[in-house]
Amino acid sequence: MALTTAETTPALVRDLDFGPAVALSCRECGARYDLGPSFACTECFGPLEIAYEFPKVTREQIAAGPANIWRYRSLLPVPADVTDKPNMAPGWTKLVKADNLARELGLRSLHVKDDSGNPTHSFKDRVVAIAVEAARNFGFHTLSCSSTGNLAGAVTAAAARAGLDACVFIPADLEQAKIVMASVYGGRLVGIDGTYDDVNRFCSELIGDELGDKWGFVNVNLRPYYAEGSKTLAYEIAEQLGWRLPDQIVIPVASGSQLTKIDKGFKELIALGLVEEKPYKIFAAQAEGCSPVSSAYKAGHDVIRPVKPDTIAKSLAIGNPADGPYVLDIARRTGGAVEDVTDAEIVEAIRLLARTEGVFAETAGGVTVGxxxxxxxxGRIDPDAETVVLNTGDGLKTLDAVADQARPAAVIRPSLDAFRTAFA
Amino acid sequence: MALTTAETTPALVRDLDFGPAVALSCRECGARYDLGPSFACTECFGPLEIAYEFPKVTREQIAAGPANIWRYRSLLPVPADVTDKPNMAPGWTKLVKADNLARELGLRSLHVKDDSGNPTHSFKDRVVAIAVEAARNFGFHTLSCSSTGNLAGAVTAAAARAGLDACVFIPADLEQAKIVMASVYGGRLVGIDGTYDDVNRFCSELIGDELGDKWGFVNVNLRPYYAEGSKTLAYEIAEQLGWRLPDQIVIPVASGSQLTKIDKGFKELIALGLVEEKPYKIFAAQAEGCSPVSSAYKAGHDVIRPVKPDTIAKSLAIGNPADGPYVLDIARRTGGAVEDVTDAEIVEAIRLLARTEGVFAETAGGVTVGxxxxxxxxGRIDPDAETVVLNTGDGLKTLDAVADQARPAAVIRPSLDAFRTAFA
Structure with missing residues (x-):
């Protein structure tokens, strides 16, 4: 295997502290590189990911840690003193025992992993927190991203706390809540006339330009670090189940990165002896209006054909998902599936989850529950198996999806007669 | 002291389990009553509150509890097995070390207690969780409330999870996010043409009518139980500071109940030997457009003159605050103060908190930070003293307050030239 030096300077390398992370490794050809702000293999153009030498870690050590993702810091590419630095300290969100929903769906044991409890109310706080540490390590002064909305808010908030500049890019037609959230924390919010895929392409250009010098694009040049944040969903689910893997899990697919990292997290827990080895099935969920992975799965293809998204689930509206092929692999290998639902089914599912469990999900949560x-x-999942479904965002950011249906039953004068008349 | 029986039936009394709570006690004359769905003293019309016989409890026992308010269940009017019941399990929200904001304000040590991390993103989940247990105890089938918005969402969500019906009442002119959130969980949302005080008066009528039979109005007939939930803010702040009381704390005032209960919580911690006794100053915060308590404080009065609210801080817009006189007492006794800020100052403070700490507060948080x-x-607080400021809600619910100012810096085509032109 090649051990080539990435674009990091010697001065940078000297001060790097990524905890247990020891190298970047190509997911396709296995080539290894020094830790640096690189994301693609120079030999085969495959995606790079983090290679670790994990210390011995026990359940007790983890349980003694803080009530956030840093309880798993010895399994993440972050320095041991990350807890002392100003960051959003995301994670350790609720695993909600969803007995009411289980009853409605005819399942025996169901939990909702509710990531709307994160600081900016989506799972993106997890990945950004890792990217911030990478940006600090590499001496970047500006944090940036292409975003369908949630990420932009997570980046600008984290940059504010960490004392970094921020410049983030979104499609100009996003929900108002996401636009406000992406700009209220300061930094620079730039709307792009185009789809998320246009925004993404633009960011790739910017990164090669002097305009983007010393910028950490969390989901481009910091992607190998950033993506590891999703492993914490796997760790938390297992720990919250009493150090046990679920039998079945339903995960949303945008780029597909989150799903691949949850699978990676489960495998790490087994390898480290923190949970017992057992089979688990991973089910991937997309919106019909942006279902390139589901379409490929159903057609039996290995290659993803890009689509132009048209769905209310904007946070999943990535028409050309980078990790789509890996999602297909994992769904097939674990005995899961890839499925999609219509916008109407998404709205129904949001309301179903809300009225059964008191959890108000973003459209992405409507996709997984749907x-x-x-x-x-x-009858495609086992009703007796232990099942987990992810809600990765917050209904307050996609109000329009349910606003037509979620209204007062009546507006009345403040009198008993008026109440009687309205509801007699 | 009178020990009279409230309207509870013997059958109800037999099955009641309120943990360490032993009676209701009049805050004014000290008359004691059996635990029941009563809220006003029949002797002097004073408000009733919970009287306890606390068990011996240690820091270690509490720390071994769950990461929610039930870690303090032995100090709350709930059964010991409350953790096994379907409820929202709120609390244990972040105490954010706010070094950036402290620097801007010239303070040495500042923390933000950020209750936007609760399940429905406001502190109301705390109080409602206690009310749900009271409703179960009293055999009520419907959970109800008058609300300025946050409470309605907290009640309908909690009712959904607990399997209770819900019927909630709000002023019809609330923010869209609060209306959606109050109806998406199911139950019945009723808009009232009028102010919060009109809604409140209407609920008091309803409770005396057969229409409201077997209804638990969380902030009326369940108020003594409900209000105790705010004590958990005091407990958490002290525990999160390392079992120490802060020197100074800034708390928003709507009805004033929360402030009085935080003071009660601090005093209980001292009495139980869980923290060292020390002086602390409580500062009360109102919006200028609804500042009856602040006005009375500044005028040196003991009586609150009701006002008609006119402020963007709708969650604090209670013109006739029931616990206003107690707030005056506490602010004066502890050496604190009551102060108010304009709507413009509220917006500025929301943006200040967001850009320094990555915390996006509701208008109520703008009031406290302002x-x-x-x-x-x-120079009216000690810049060297340990200070805590409360954010009790979520900026996503009051987007309009900042929407004009929180916008993209530019909307451009996805090209480097367009970016250069926009930001050269």
């Missing part, structure tokens, strides 16, 4: 419901109705 | 800023600028 797919779970579909799989259960069609 | 008042803190004013007190600091005027």
């Amino acid at each position: 797919v779970l419901r579909k799989l259960a109705a069609e | 008042v803190l800023r004013k007190l600091a600028a005027e």
Whole structure:
């Protein structure tokens, strides 16, 4: 294997502290590189990911840690003193025991991993927190990203706390809540006339330009670090289940990165002896209006054909998902599936989750719960197996999805007679 | 002292389990009553509150509890097995070390207690969780409330999870996010043509009518139980500071209940030997457009003159605050103060907190941070003392307050030239 030096300078390398991370490694050809702000293999153009030498770690050590993702810091590419630095300290969100929803779907044991409890109310706080440490390590002064909305808010908030500049890029037609959230923390919010894929391409250009010098694009040149943040979802689910893997899990797919990292996290827990080895099935969920991975799965293809998104699930509206092929692999290998639901089914699922469990999900949560419901109705998941479904965002950011249906039953004068008349 | 029986039936009394709570006690005359769905003293019309016989409890026992308010269940009017019941399990929100904001305000040590991390993103989840247990104890089938918005969402969500019906009442002119959130969880949302005080009066009528039979109005007939939930803010702040009381704390005032209960919580911790006794100053914060308590404080009065609210801080817009006189007492007794800020100062403070700490507060958080800023600028708080400021809600619910100012810096085509032109 090649051990080539990335674009990091010797001065930078000297001060790097990524904890247990020891190298970047190509997911395709296995080539290894020094830790640096690189994301693609120079030999085969495959994606780079973090290679570790993990210390011995026990359940007790983890449980004694803080109530956030840093309880797993010895399994993440961050320095041991990350807890002392100003960051958003995301994670350790609730694993909600969803007995009411389980009953409606005919399942025996169901939990909702509710990441709306994160500081900016989406799972993106997890990945950004790792990217911030990478940006500090590499001496970057500006944090940036292409975003479908949630990420932009997570980046600008984290940059504010960390004392970094921020410049973030979104499609100009996003929900108002996401636009406000992406700009209220300061930094520079730039709307792009185009889709998320246009925004993404633009950021790739910017990174090669002097305009983007010393910028950490969390989901481009910091992507190998950033993506590891999603492993913490796997760690938390297992720990919150009592150090046990679920039998079945339903995960949303935008780029597909989160799903691959949850699978990686489960495998690490087994390898480290923190949970017992057992089979688990991973189900991937997309919106019909942006379902390139689901389409490939159903057609039996290995290659993803890009689509132009048209769905209310904007946080999943990535028409050309980078990790799509890996999602197909994992769904097939674990005995899961990839499925999609319509916008109407998404809205129904949001309301179902809200009225059964008091969890108000973003459209992405409507996608996972909708797919779970579909799989259960069609007998494609085991009703007796321990099941987890992810809600990765917050209904307050996608109000329009339900605003037509979520209204007062009546507006009345403040009198008993008026109440009687309205509801008699 | 009178020990009279409230309207509870013997059958109800037999099955009641309120943990360490032993009676209701009049705050004014000290008359004691059996635990029941009562809220006013029949002797003097004073408000009733919970009287306890606390068990011996240690820091270690509490720390071994769950990461939510039930870690303090032995200090709350709930059964010991409350953790096994379906509820929202709120609390244990972040105490954010706010070094950036402290620097801007010239303070040495500042923390933000950020209750936007609760399940429905406001502190109301705390109080409602206690009310749900009271409703279960009393055999009520419907959970209800008058609300300025946050409470309605907290009640309908909690009712959904607990399997209770819900019927909640709000002023019809609330923010869209709060209306959606109050109806998405199911139950019945009723808009009232009028102010919060009109809604409140209507609920008091309803409770005396057969229409409201077997209804638990969390902030009326369940108020003594409900209000105790705010004590958990005091417990958490002290525990998160390392079992130490802060020197100074800034708390928002709507009805004033939360402030009085935080003071009660601090005093209980001292009495139980869980923290060292020391003086602390409580500062109360209102919006200028609804500042009856601040006005009375400044005028040196003991009586609150009701006002008609006119402020963007709708969650604090209670013109006739029931616990206003107690707030005056506490601010004066502890050496604190009551202060108010304009709507413009509220917006500025929301943006200040967001850009320094990555915390996006509701207008109520703008009120507390704005008042803190004013007190600091005027030299009325000790810049070297340990200070805590509360954010009780979420900026996503009051987007309009900042929407004009939180916008993209530019909207451009996805090209480097366009970026250069926009930001050259």
